[in-house]
Amino acid sequence: MPTASPISRVNDFVVRFANVNGSGSASANELFARAVLRMGVPVSPRNIFPSNIQGLPTWYEVRVTEAGHLGARGGVDLMVAMNPQTWDKDLASLEPGGYLLYDSTKPTPPSKFRDDITVIGVPLTAICNREYSDPRQRQLFKNIIYVGVLTALLDMDVPEVEKLIGEQFKGKDKLIAPNIHALHLGRDHALMNLTCPLGIRLKRATAVGDRIFIEGNSAAALGAVYGGATVCAWYPITPSSSLADAFGRHCARLRVDPATKKNKFAIIQAEDELASIGIVVGAGWNGARAFTATSGPGISLMQEFLGLAYFAEVPAVVVDVQRGGPSTGMPTRTQQSDIISAAYASHGDTKHVLLFPEDPTEAFEFTAQAFDLADRLQTPIMVMLDLDIGMNHRLCRPLTWDDSKVYDRGKVMTAADLDGAKEFGRYLDVDGDGIPYRTYPGTHPTKGSFFTRGSTRDRYARYTEEGAPYVDNMQRLLRKFETAKELVPQPVRRDAAKPTRYGVIYFGSTAPAMDEAIAMLEASGYAVDMLRVRGFPFHQKVADFVTDRDFVFVVEQNRDAQLRMLLVNECNLDPVRLVPVLHYDGTPITARFIAGAIGDHLDALKITPLRKVVS
Amino acid sequence: MTYLTKPKFHHPDLPKNALGYTHRDYEGSVSTLCAGCGHDSISGAIIQACFELDIEPHKVAKLSGIGCSSKTPTYFLGHSHGFNSVHGRMPSVLTGANLANRDLIYLGVSGDGDSASIGLGQFAHCLRRGVNMVYIVENNGVYGLTKGQFSATADRGSKSKRGVVNTDSSIDLVMMALQLGATFVARSFSGDKRQLVPLIKAAIEHKGAAFIDVISPCVAFNNHTGSTKSFDHVREHNMAVNRLDFITGRAPIHVDYAPGALEVVEQHDGSKVALRKIAPHYDPYDRLRAMNYLQESAAAGEVVTGLLYVERESEDLHEHLDTVATPLNALGEKDLCPGSAMLDKINASLR
Numbered sequence: 001m002p003t004a005s006p007i008s009r010v011n012d013f014v015v016r017f018a019n020v021n022g023s024g025s026a027s028a029n030e031l032f033a034r035a036v037l038r039m040g041v042p043v044s045p046r047n048i049f050p051s052n053i054q055g056l057p058t059w060y061e062v063r064v065t066e067a068g069h070l071g072a073r074g075g076v077d078l079m080v081a082m083n084p085q086t087w088d089k090d091l092a093s094l095e096p097g098g099y100l101l102y103d104s105t106k107p108t109p110p111s112k113f114r115d116d117i118t119v120i121g122v123p124l125t126a127i128c129n130r131e132y133s134d135p136r137q138r139q140l141f142k143n144i145i146y147v148g149v150l151t152a153l154l155d156m157d158v159p160e161v162e163k164l165i166g167e168q169f170k171g172k173d174k175l176i177a178p179n180i181h182a183l184h185l186g187r188d189h190a191l192m193n194l195t196c197p198l199g200i201r202l203k204r205a206t207a208v209g210d211r212i213f214i215e216g217n218s219a220a221a222l223g224a225v226y227g228g229a230t231v232c233a234w235y236p237i238t239p240s241s242s243l244a245d246a247f248g249r250h251c252a253r254l255r256v257d258p259a260t261k262k263n264k265f266a267i268i269q270a271e272d273e274l275a276s277i278g279i280v281v282g283a284g285w286n287g288a289r290a291f292t293a294t295s296g297p298g299i300s301l302m303q304e305f306l307g308l309a310y311f312a313e314v315p316a317v318v319v320d321v322q323r324g325g326p327s328t329g330m331p332t333r334t335q336q337s338d339i340i341s342a343a344y345a346s347h348g349d350t351k352h353v354l355l356f357p358e359d360p361t362e363a364f365e366f367t368a369q370a371f372d373l374a375d376r377l378q379t380p381i382m383v384m385l386d387l388d389i390g391m392n393h394r395l396c397r398p399l400t401w402d403d404s405k406v407y408d409r410g411k412v413m414t415a416a417d418l419d420g421a422k423e424f425g426r427y428l429d430v431d432g433d434g435i436p437y438r439t440y441p442g443t444h445p446t447k448g449s450f451f452t453r454g455s456t457r458d459r460y461a462r463y464t465e466e467g468a469p470y471v472d473n474m475q476r477l478l479r480k481f482e483t484a485k486e487l488v489p490q491p492v493r494r495d496a497a498k499p500t501r502y503g504v505i506y507f508g509s510t511a512p513a514m515d516e517a518i519a520m521l522e523a524s525g526y527a528v529d530m531l532r533v534r535g536f537p538f539h540q541k542v543a544d545f546v547t548d549r550d551f552v553f554v555v556e557q558n559r560d561a562q563l564r565m566l567l568v569n570e571c572n573l574d575p576v577r578l579v580p581v582l583h584y585d586g587t588p589i590t591a592r593f594i595a596g597a598i599g600d601h602l603d604a605l606k607i608t609p610l611r612k613v614v615s
Numbered sequence: 616m617t618y619l620t621k622p623k624f625h626h627p628d629l630p631k632n633a634l635g636y637t638h639r640d641y642e643g644s645v646s647t648l649c650a651g652c653g654h655d656s657i658s659g660a661i662i663q664a665c666f667e668l669d670i671e672p673h674k675v676a677k678l679s680g681i682g683c684s685s686k687t688p689t690y691f692l693g694h695s696h697g698f699n700s701v702h703g704r705m706p707s708v709l710t711g712a713n714l715a716n717r718d719l720i721y722l723g724v725s726g727d728g729d730s731a732s733i734g735l736g737q738f739a740h741c742l743r744r745g746v747n748m749v750y751i752v753e754n755n756g757v758y759g760l761t762k763g764q765f766s767a768t769a770d771r772g773s774k775s776k777r778g779v780v781n782t783d784s785s786i787d788l789v790m791m792a793l794q795l796g797a798t799f800v801a802r803s804f805s806g807d808k809r810q811l812v813p814l815i816k817a818a819i820e821h822k823g824a825a826f827i828d829v830i831s832p833c834v835a836f837n838n839h840t841g842s843t844k845s846f847d848h849v850r851e852h853n854m855a856v857n858r859l860d861f862i863t864g865r866a867p868i869h870v871d872y873a874p875g876a877l878e879v880v881e882q883h884d885g886s887k888v889a890l891r892k893i894a895p896h897y898d899p900y901d902r903l904r905a906m907n908y909l910q911e912s913a914a915a916g917e918v919v920t921g922l923l924y925v926e927r928e929s930e931d932l933h934e935h936l937d938t939v940a941t942p943l944n945a946l947g948e949k950d951l952c953p954g955s956a957m958l959d960k961i962n963a964s965l966r
Contacts, residue, residue, distance in 0.1 A: 037966075212965035222961070228951040230943035231714045233707075254953040262939040264950055266714040271740040275707040278700070278737070282711025285698060286676070286719075287944035290711060304701050398962040401955040407948055440944060441676045441696035441712070442719050449673060451689060453699035463689070 004096035004116035008199035011041045011066035011207075013077040015150075018090045019143075020083050022054030028143030029060040031164055032150060033393070036064055037213060038160040040205040044070040044512070046392050046588065051238065051331045057086045066207045070359075070395060071513030072388075072588040077200055078153075080146055087112065099198055101149065120194060122149050127185055141182040148186025155197035157204065158187065212398050216389035217293075219360035220319055221246035222399065223367030224291055225254055228407050229317070231290035233268040233279035235298065238331050239387040240321035243293040244269075273298035277305040277316070284315040285452060287412070287440035289371045291317035296325045296338045299345060306380050307346025308454045310477070313427075313436065315374035315381075315410070318342075319367060322386040324586045333586025334387035336508055339562035342382045343536055349474065353381045353484050354536040358511035359389060361396040362534075366489065375410035377484055378438060386557070388509040388588040411437040418447040426450040426461040427473060434479030481537055488535025491542050496527035501550040503529040504581075504598065505542070507563060509588065510555055516591035517598070524595075526602055528553070536566065543571035546578065553598055555581040557589050633669040641666050643693040647686065653805030653831030654684055654753045658691040660808050661722070661751075664815035665692065675720045676712055680705040680734060683760055684726030684753035684831075692722075703734025706741035706750070710932070713746050716942035717933050720819060721748040728758050731767040731786045738788070742797040742824045747931035749818040750826045752788055753805070755833040756844040763836035774841030787913065789923065792826040793906050798929035799825035800905070801922045805832070810920060817922065823929035830918065852918050899925050 007013065015032070019025035026047075033045045044063040050056035063073050078099045081090045094100060096116045102108070104121025113119050124145055128138040151158055162180050169175040190196055221243050224232070234244040244267070251265040270276040276292040283290035294302070299320055309316050322338045324330025345352055353373060355366040363385055370381040411431075413424055418439070424447065427436050436459075439448035450461040458469040496518075506514045511532060521528060531545045531552075546552050546567070554564040561580035568575050581597045583589040629637040641662040646655050665675065672694040679685035681702035688697045700708040709723045723741075730738040730752050741750070756769040763776050767786045774780055792800045799821040803811040811829065818825035832838045838845045843852075898904060905924040912919045939946075 208966075210962075210966075212962050214965050226952055226958070228946075228948065230946060230951065231711060233711065254957065255951070257939055260939065261937075263937050264939050264943070264946055266933075266936045266938055266943060268710070268714070268744070270707070271736055274704060275710075275737055275740060278704045278707025279711035279714070281700075282678070282698070282708035282713075283715040283943075284711070285708070286712040286715035288711075288715030290715070305704065308701055399958050401952070401958045403955050405948070405952075407952075439696070440716075442674055442716065445671060445673050446694055449694050449696050451697040451699065454701065455699070 002097065002116050002118055006099070006118050006199045007077050007095065007097040009077075010201055010203050011064060011205060013064050013200040014073055014075060015062045015064065015078045015080065016076040016090070016093070017060040017062075017080045018083045018086050019058050019060070020085070021050055021052050021056045021058040023082075023143070024140045025058070025082065025143045026060065027168070028147050029062070030393070031144075031161065031168065032147050033062045034164050034213070035151075035156055035161045036062065036202060037208055037395070038164065039157050039202055040208050041066050041202060042068050042070065042207050042211075042395050044072070044395065046072060046388070048587075049332050057083050064202065066205050068207060069512065069516040069591065071516055072590045074590040074592050078198070080150070082146070091117075099153075099200065101146065101153070118198070120153070122146070122186070122189060122194075124186075127189060131182075131185060141178070141185075144179050144182040145186035148183040148188075149190045149194075150186075151183070152187045152190035152196045153194065153198050153201075155201045155203070158183075208395065210398055211395045213393050213395055214360045215242070215246075215391060215393050216357070216360040216363045216385055217243035217321060217391060218246040218250075219399065220293075220357075220363040220367040220383065220385060220390070222250050223364040224317075224371075225250045226364070226401055227289065227368030227371040229289045229291050229371060230264065231266050231268075231279065231283040231288050232292070233270045233276040233283075233290070234292050234294065235270050235273045235276050237273075237295045237298055239323055239391045240293040240295050240298070240319065242391065243319060243321060247293075273301040274305065277302040277309075277318070280316045280318075281305055281309050281314050284309070284374065285441075289315075289317070289375070291319060291367075291371075293319040293321065295321050295323050296341070297328070299338050299341055303346045306352065307348060307350050309380045310346065310350045310352065311348075311454055312452050313378040313438070314452070315371075315378055317367070317370045317374050317381050317383065319383040319385060321390040322384065324584075330586040332387070334509065334588055335557050335584055335586065336384070336386055336510070337558035337562065337584065338384065339556075339558070340560075340565060342384065343566055345380075351481055351537070353377060353379060353488060355381065355383045355489060356507040356534050356536075357383065357385060357389065358508060358532065358534075359396045360394050361399060363389060364399050366534075369489070372408040373484075373487055376408050376435070376487060377480060378410060378435060379480070379484075384508060386509050411435055413437050413439050413443070413448060415444045415448075418444045424448050425459045427457065427476070428459045429476050429479070432479075433483040434476050434481070435483060436476075485537045485539050488537065488539070490539055491534055491545070492532045493541070493545065494530045496529050497522065498527045500527035500529055502527070502602070503531060503545055503549045503552040504555060505531050505533055505545070505552055505563070505567070505578075506555040507533040510557060510594075513589045513591045513594055514555060517594035520591055520595040521598060524599060526599060528598065533563070536570075538567065538571055542567070543573065546571070546573050549577075551577045551579055553579045553581050553601070555583075555589070555594055557583050559584045632666055634671060636666065636669075636672070638662065638666050640694070641672055641692055643688070643690040646690040648683060648690075649835050651834045652683070653755065653829075653833070654687050655690065656805040656808065657751065657753055657811065657829050657831060658687050660811040660815055662691050663808070663812050664819065667812070668816055668819060670720060670819070674718075675722055677722045677724065678705050678709045678712065679724045680726070680729035682726040682729050682758070683833075684724055685729055687753070688722075688724055703729050703732070704737055705729065706734065706737035706746070709748055710741050710744065710746050713748060713932065714936075714938075715944040717747070717938070718942050721746070722819075723748050723750045725750070725752050727752060727754045727756060727766040727768040727788075731788055735767070735786070739791065739795050742792055742795040742826060744932050745796070745798065745823045745930060745935065747822055747933070748824060749815065749821075750824065751815075752826075752828050753831040754788070754828055754844070755831050755837050756785075756842070757833045757837040759833050759836055770843040773843040774839075776836050776839055787909070788826070789828045790906065790909055792828075793902055793909070793924055796824075797826045797924075798823035798926035799922075800924040801826070802828045802830070802918070802920045804830045804918075804920055807920070814922060817925075821925065821929065823926070823931045852916055899923065900927060902926075
């Protein structure tokens with residue numbers, strides 16, 4: 001018997017699978033997560049993978065959460081330990097009272113276990129070797145067999161798992177029966193030899209609703225399809241490559257002309273990120289909706305072009321799936337650490353519009369909207385995703401589209417406009433919003449042509465090296481940035497149940513952990529108002545939120561408090577009012593961490609200061 | 616000259632082309648390059664080629680990088696949209712522009728610094744992809760705007776104006792273009808308009824990546840004794856492989872009466888390029904032999920000019936990508952947005 005009492009919880013626990021990269025475990029693990037979902041119980045899975053193709057350790061973590069807390073929780077209740085390389089670390093990560101499922105084919109000395117956990121040995125390799133002779137089959141079916149064991153240990157609905165296997169191998173039907181057989185090999189072994197179910201277990205619920213289960217990169221790519229992107233240029237880089245791949249897959253299904261079988265899209269895998277953004281800028285200049293997907297190192301390489309697009313006023317969309325930096329940093333781990341490099345990308349005085357989606361649904365919405373914003377504002381728009389959203393399946397609101405929506409192509413003059421009374425000056429601020437009119441190349445035989453350049457020009461796009469037109473233009477670009485404040489997604493505010501003088505600002509993938517942290521804080525008697533920033537430049541409401549409170553926590557996933565820096569700088573705020581809460585070890589931020597940090601700070605405020613010694 | 620505004624009026628009897636445009640309609644603003652710069656002759660050749668081909672000026676998009684050569688698009692085709700982009704990155708911008716609208720003519724103008732040094736990667740990859748364009752390098756072997764540093768096309772052993780000898784091997788962009796799969800490769804000399812104009816015309820009519828390396832001496836920094844890109848040096852060492860005469864489906868516009876064999880080169884779109892062979896038995900359809908010939912001539916110290924290679928059944932990037940005939944920038948919501956019913960289906964598949 002373990003020294004700690006075994007954890008006993010229904011529909012609320014964390015299972016972690018420790019595997020070897022390239023062993024075919026990913027689809028079995030995902031099968032497990034989906035099977036839980038099919039039982040009406042929300043899950044939040046996370047891939048923790050190495051920068052490697054085969055051999056290094058990889059983990060898949062599934063948080064089972066009927067309460068719907070989709071952020072990472074921290075800690076593990078059930079470890080499926082399939083990787084001897086990481087045994088010690090995996091064992092150590094188990095909560096007291098947790099459960100360890102391992103392959104007991106070879107004897108493991110008792111010193112290799114902990115006495116405060118429940119150890120469950122299943123001779124997985126022996127079962128496989130008995131059943132299969134082909135080494136590849138032995139490896140692949142071993143994964144399905146441990147899922148079978150879990151169905152018994154956790155009291156799962158087996159018909160749901162079987163149905164999922166049927167869906168997974170649709171079209172490769174001869175694989176269905178062997179997989180179901182393997183599932184039952186594991187399940188039967190567990191039912192016969194082990195105490196089933198465990199203290200942690202599943203129970204059918206109705207907490208999933210109509211939500212969908214999708215990766216952020218796939219959702220963002222779908223947003224690009226719906227938003228009218230026709231040109232995609234990209235260079236492979238984790239964690240953004242699957243976004244470009246998904247765009248290709250979506251287009252192959254949704255963008256092929258049914259009559260001619262020709263493509264209504266063009267995808268170029270460029271030679272580097274410089275070429276990717278160059279292609280996007282060229283296409284945007286010529287009136288097509290174009291985007292690239294990249295990560296931090298790509299943003300570094302694109303700096304010069306981003307400055308050109310800002311200054312020459314060319315629409316472009318960049319989806320930055322952020323990872324751990326600087327340099328190669330932690331290429332397969334998550335961070336929100338490109339905020340400053342994206343906001344001020346390039347030399348000289350530049351500022352860029354940023355969007356901060358919280359989950360795949362917003363990744364879809366904001367990416368689609370980014371193309372309207374890029375055309376309207378004639379400038380690069382950066383969608384700031386991160387690995388946590390981009391490369392993990394997330395349970396989220398279904399995607400919606402309003403069929404009456406017309407793309408906003410911005411201020412584009414046609415041949416008829418040019419022939420009419422309207423005066424054309426490429427950099428003329430006709431409407432007072434800082435946004436000039438443009439023409440596409442080839443519009444009119446004698447009117448509306450202009451020369452686009454990164455050098456100074458006057459309001460009629462004529463080259464100049466004079467100071468006054470330069471300043472005039474730079475001021476107009478600032479006015480345009482003001483206009484952007486009203487066009488980007490507005491911040492979302494949620495006040496605490498009782499009045500409070502404290503607030504918290506957060507953004508992006510921090511959202512689910514933040515929601516849970518606030519619930520934890522409220523349960524402990526702390527009240528904190530919340531504001532989720534969704535776009536840069538910041539709306540006036542963001543500055544007001546800070547100035548209306550004694551102080552505001554700024555929660556983010558980087559070392560240098562980059563969003564806070566941007567808030568102080570752009571809203572002219574007193575830094576003392578902004579308390580950084582920073583998590584940047586590459587793992588997704590957790591509610592435990594946020595609630596701990598905010599709770600500690602609020603506790604500290606309650607400490608009665610020492611009385612001054614009166615001399 | 617550069618402080619003078621170019622007068623708009625012109626002689627009423629100026630010859631007009633089939634579209635009713637005169638030569639002047641293809642001009643740009645006054646050049647700000649040095650008097651006598653070879654680049655201005657190339658601008659002149661581009662103007663003449665477009666005039667003779669009856670191209671509507673606004674149907675050309677002219678793109679460039681940074682440098683003296685990249686400034687020139689301001690000096691021709693004033694009714695065309697132009698894009699003076701980033702140093703060495705014209706090819707990617709042109710590629711994107713081409714993807715957005717396949718119906719325009721894309722003219723990329725670059726220099727040896729822009730294409731052979733900072734932009735060598737983009738030069739290579741846009742040729743590999745077969746972007747439908749005319750890519751002209753105005754090659755003077757020197758950085759003019761920054762006062763005369765060697766570029767990567769400067770020959771080893773050549774001398775800078777300050778007397779420094781170049782010890783680095785030179786890059787031959789023509790050789791590279793052949794190796795990279797460009798489907799039209801030519802070299803010419805800015806001072807030889809009779810050769811250059813037909814080459815530009817043929818390149819415009821060619822479908823796919825057409826590359827022309829134009830030796831264009833820098834009068835300020837690379838026209839001295841010891842330079843291998845000076846007027847005198849090039850004139851002395853130039854060896855033309857063929858004389859080119861461009862024939863459209865309508866009628867020959869320019870006839871070259873130079874003696875020698877004439878070979879009519881038929882391109883994929885039906886337009887014809889006639890080659891006046893100087894070198895006997897030169898076959899412009901043989902990539903391998905073109906490369907050998909180039910190497911042999913270089914070893915003999917000769918600059919080969921003319922149309923070195925052309926592919927008969929050339930393809931372009933749009934064919935590789937199998938894109939629709941309508942320019943992508945002309946597609947609207949109806950063509951591009953799959954709508955809410957499809958999204959409901961997608962949602963259903965994600966549960």
